Each structure stands twice: as structure tokens, then as C-alpha cells.
Amino acid sequence: MQSNSNILQIEKLQTYFYISDNKVAKAVDGVSLSIKQGETLALVGESGSGKSMTALSTLKLINRPGKIVGGSIYLNGVDIVSKTEKEMESIRGNEMAMIFQEPMTALNPVFTIGNQLVEMIRRHKKVSKKQAFERAIELLRIVDIPRPDEIIHEYPHQLSGGMRQRVMIAIAISCEPKLLIADEPTTALDVTIQGQILDLLLEMQKKFNMSILLITHDLGVVAKYADEVAVMYGGQVVEQAPVKQLMNEPNHPYTVGLMSSLPSIKNPKNRLETIDGTIPPAYDFPLGCRFSTRCSQVMDRCIQAPPALYSLRDDHDVRCFLYEEGVAINGD
Amino acid sequence: MARYIIRRLLVFIPMLFLLTLIIFSLAKAAPGDPLTGKQLDPTVSKEVYEIQREELGLNDPLPTQYWNWLSSFTSGDFGQSMYYNGRSVESLISSRLLNTVYLGILAYLITLAVSIPLGIYSARRPYSLLDNTATTFGFVGLAIPNFFFGLIGIYIFSIHLGWFPSQSTMSDPLLTGIPAFMDRLHHMILPAITLAMAGTATYMRYVRSEALDILGSEYIRMAKAKGMKERTVLYKHTLRNALIPIITLSGYEFGILLGGAVITEQVFNYSGLGMLFIESIVNRDYPVIMAINLLLGATILLGNLLSDILYSVADPRIRYD
Structure with missing residues (x-):
């Protein structure tokens, strides 16, 4: 299964949270994804769909009582699920880095920007303090921070949200990772700043030939910045395709619902559509299809047994009985 | 920062003043005085104690006693122990x-x-x-x-x-x-x-x-x-x-x-x-x-x-x- 052009390949990943003896939350349940070098995979879904947990699992940063219980994560062809915590420490930040949603809470309030950049550089690269400091200033300049030689001595609370997110990007790219995981990097920012930050990410991607796992619930962002899309629901991937393909031809009722809840210039509507109900909690999924409780096209069999992921064509997979004539690629 | 510290230090003065007032009242509210314990000695007559009390100012009205203490204290004199035969409080x-x-x-x-x-x-x-x-x-x-x-x-x-x-x-x-x-x-x-x-x-x-x-x-x-x-x-x-x-x-x-x-x-x-x-x-x-x-x-x-x-x-x- 392992293909060499993939920087990241996740296979049947399962991350469960053991809340109590008979309560297990299947936050990530059999997710398979892959990202090619220099490309962006967008992971889309509403809150609680398991997209952030998939990202944190990729870094093996799941806190107890959570645990990766199955599957493989190949980073550049090497499975990291079996790696020890010590080995992971030198992979994190160095080979793959992460950008968090909230730039205010993700930067440590009591250390200067310079301190937080330098400690990262010196953790993974054998350089002197002075060299690391110069590199830090250069990185701040790369992410378009004005007056980098002053900002480097400032504390996170002295910067605006957009600036803080730029600092976070500078930290993330400081060791030139092959994979960048961005967990809703623009959700906490003003709309005017969002575009700038995403453009910066795109620029950095080209500059360092990075692959990006972009987690978002903003389909507009997906259309503009992603190469591939995976839609998640209830800890599973329910539809996966190249971005144009998915946008033009959404198949899974959930994806269709997401699309129709977007405003469109071509067909203006008075009211945006919504998907009724909420995502079921991860410890109490329905027996059959996990979307069956909210699906407009639900059938009897959807309630009785879960659908597999069916392949519509080479690169378009859907987890729905409506498309069963396709070839089931996932026997479970 | 310097202004903040000075302001805080100035606030200390009334607080400490208030503290002395409370402590003085409480101490005086307790029965007896420095000579009470010594009165058990039968060889010393009561008059001697009275003279002592007068000398130490223990018979003055309370406000006078407090004022005497406060004025000597603010001039840098912490006074003398009434028990250890006039040893200075400082030492x-x-x-x-x-x-x-x-x-x-x-x-x-x-x-x-x-x-x-x-x-x-x-x-x-x-x-x-x-x-x-x-x-x-x-x-x-x-x-x-x-x-x-x-x-x-x-x-x-x-x-x-x-x-x-x-x-x-x-x-x-x-x-x-x-x-x-x-x-x-x-x-x-x-x-x-x-x-x-x-x-x-x-x-x-x-x-x-x-x-x-x-x-x-x-x-x-x-x-x-x-x-x-x-x-x-x-x-x-x-x-x-x-x-x-x-x-x-x-x-x-x-x-x-x-x-x-x-x-x-x-x-x-x-x-x-x-x-x-x-x-x-x-x-x-x-x-x-x-x-x-x-x-x-x-x-x-x-x-x-x-x-x-x-x-x-x-x-x-x-x-x-």
C-alpha cells in the first residue's frame, strides 16, 4: 500500500478515548489519508467529526485517556505509530510541525517571541545561540513581520492576532519540516487577515516544498487552497476526492448538505440550508451508518449496518450505500 | 514602577499607625501590668510597686501612655523593656x-x-x-x-x-x-x-x-x-x-x-x-x-x-x- 511519493500516508488509523470501563469514544475510527509532496490535503468536517484528533494522532500528541489503538502512520515511508516518545520528540517540529488554531493561547505568555523561536531551532539544529537568534530574525522577516529585530524581544500579548499567527508559522517552518499540519489556522482571525495568513502558508509551501494537512470547516478555503479533500463525519472519512471533483460532484449526502449550506453567487437564496440535528457523541455512534440519524435519504439498511468506503472512480471514494455499485475498497 | 513602589510605601504609614493603635488597646485590655507577676515576692512592700508604676508611667491615662510611646517611637527611640530592668528594646x-x-x-x-x-x-x-x-x-x-x-x-x-x-x-x-x-x-x-x-x-x-x-x-x-x-x-x-x-x-x-x-x-x-x-x-x-x-x-x-x-x-x- 505504501507509495513512495506520499509524504504522509495514514492507514486505518484508530484513536480511541477510554472514558470509563464501558464508555469508549471512537474519535478516529479507521481513517486512511495520504498527502503527496508539496500538496495540500484539506480535512473538512464540523466540530466533533474527529479532524483535530486525526491531526494530533499524526503527531502522536494524544493525551490520556486517548490512545492510538490501530492502524499505521507512514511519514516519508516510515511507520511512526511504533516509535517511542523519545524518538517522536526529535520527529516533532523537525520533520512535521503544527500550527494551532488560537495564536493567543498557543504561544507561551511568559517567554519572548525570540525565546520560543530559538529554543525550537536549537532543539533540532546544531547551531550556536547567536546563529539561532539570527535565523529567528530571518524567519520573522520571511513571514513578513515588520521590525523583526524589535518584535523578537517582545512577548505574545504585545502582538495582534494576525502577527501572532505569523510568529506561529515562523516557528513551524523554522526547521523546514516536510509536513505542516495546520489546525484551523485562520478560525480565530479577522476575515481580512485570514486571506493573508493562508496566502503566506501557500507561499511557504512553495518555498520549502512542504506538504500541508489543512484542517478547516471553511469550504471556501478548501476550494482555493487544497489539492485533495477528505470530508470527515463521526470519526470516519465519508468522502474523499480531488478538490475540483468534489466541488463539482459531491456525492455523500453529508457533503451535499455541507455544499448547500454555502452561499452561492450563481443561485442566490433567501435562506441558507442547514443539516438538521447534531453529530452524535463519539461514544454513542449509531449501529449502522453514522450519518443515518441526520440523512435525508436514509434507507432501512443504513440503520442496520455501516456502509464501507466505495470507490466511484480512481480518486473518488464515498462511504454511502447509494454508491454501492462502485468497488468496495475497504473490506470492513 | 518607582512611582508605584513609592505610592505603596506611603500607604504603609497609616496602616502601621492603625496597627499600633489596635495592638496597644489589646495589650492594655489584658489584666495586669509588668509588675503584677513580681508582686508575689513578700519581702517587697506594695508602696515600692506603686512608686515603680508611677515612674514607668503606668498610672497615666491610656491616651497619654499611647501618645508617649508613639512620640518616642516616631523619633526613633523604641523605648526600654519594662521587664528586663530597662534594657533597650532594640538590643x-x-x-x-x-x-x-x-x-x-x-x-x-x-x-x-x-x-x-x-x-x-x-x-x-x-x-x-x-x-x-x-x-x-x-x-x-x-x-x-x-x-x-x-x-x-x-x-x-x-x-x-x-x-x-x-x-x-x-x-x-x-x-x-x-x-x-x-x-x-x-x-x-x-x-x-x-x-x-x-x-x-x-x-x-x-x-x-x-x-x-x-x-x-x-x-x-x-x-x-x-x-x-x-x-x-x-x-x-x-x-x-x-x-x-x-x-x-x-x-x-x-x-x-x-x-x-x-x-x-x-x-x-x-x-x-x-x-x-x-x-x-x-x-x-x-x-x-x-x-x-x-x-x-x-x-x-x-x-x-x-x-x-x-x-x-x-x-x-x-x-x-
């Missing part, structure tokens, strides 16, 4: 003060050295064996009164094991240099551990709950995502943030240490300020009571000011102007 206090300061410093060092690592480790593995043990120890430390713990310490470590002396501040006043230092340290260990007990328990609980909060925060996850070693995550990113409330607490700890010393010194017959304080209360030695109280009050106020200043050093988001 009485200075002979004892250092003993208490040393004891307090040692107790505080023990508190920090024990509570911070224990708190951090408990937070790292909550509800583990170590955490539960430390929590139990914490509650026991808080629940057992100082003097009782001191007595148990004397019983085990002095009487049974003979490791530490149970009394006094030194064994031979003629010692000098390093042997003298070691001798004093040897005498201080048991009282210092006793004194440190309650503070250690409190600090440990604080560090644990702070660290537990911080370990769940986004910037710790970020630090881990950067690949920082666990030790760096714990002792740099977590500890530095967990110390912020501890610093606030340390201002009050000054007062608690000194207050605790009063009892601990009594148990270990340790000749410090606390013992002098008890003696002066028993003897109704008003000038000494007043001076020690003012000293304690000023120490607590200064301790709080110091902790507020340190707070702004530890947390860059806090600035006083």
Missing part, C-alpha cells in the same frame, strides 16, 4: 532577630525544594501512587498543628534516634567559623522542618493544581509539537507559569513563617523573636510587644509589596505604572 530584639531570620530562610528553602518537584510530578501523573501519597502527606501536613509535629519530631529524631538536638540554637557559644555554622545548622534542622510543614503542603497543592491546569493548555501542546523534551516542557514551560501564583503566595508566606515561628521556637526552646514575643506578652512588657508587632506588620507589608513586584517580573503581562 533585646536584635539579639534574637537573626536566629528567627535564619530559621525562616531555612524553612522557606525546604518548602520550595520539596513542594515544587512534588507538585510538578503529581501534576504529571495525576492520581498515580506518587500523587496520592503526596496529596495525603499534604493534608496531613495541613491538619497536624505545628507544635504537635514538632513534638513527634523530637520524640523520634532526638530522643529515639539521637540525630538532632531538640533544644536551643547552639551547643557551644565559643565555636567559631565553619564548626559554629554547622552546629547552628544542626540545631535548626528539626525546627525548620517543623516550621516548613504547613507551607510545604500548601505550596505543593498550589503547584499541583496550577501545573495540572497548565499541562492541559494549548501552549504546552505547542511546546510538545515543537519537539521539546519532556524535561523542558515541565521545568521551563510549565513551571515558569505555575510559579506566578506561587510568587503571590510567597508574600503572605512571610507572615505565616513568622507566626509559625512563635510556636515552633517555643517547642524547640529556640531563642528567637517568637520566644521573645511570648515572654513579653506573658510579662506584659508593652514596649517589646509593640516593637515586635510593628516589625511583624512591616515585614508582612513589605513581603506583599515584594511579591507584587516579583509578580510583574515573572509575568510580562503585568505592568505597574
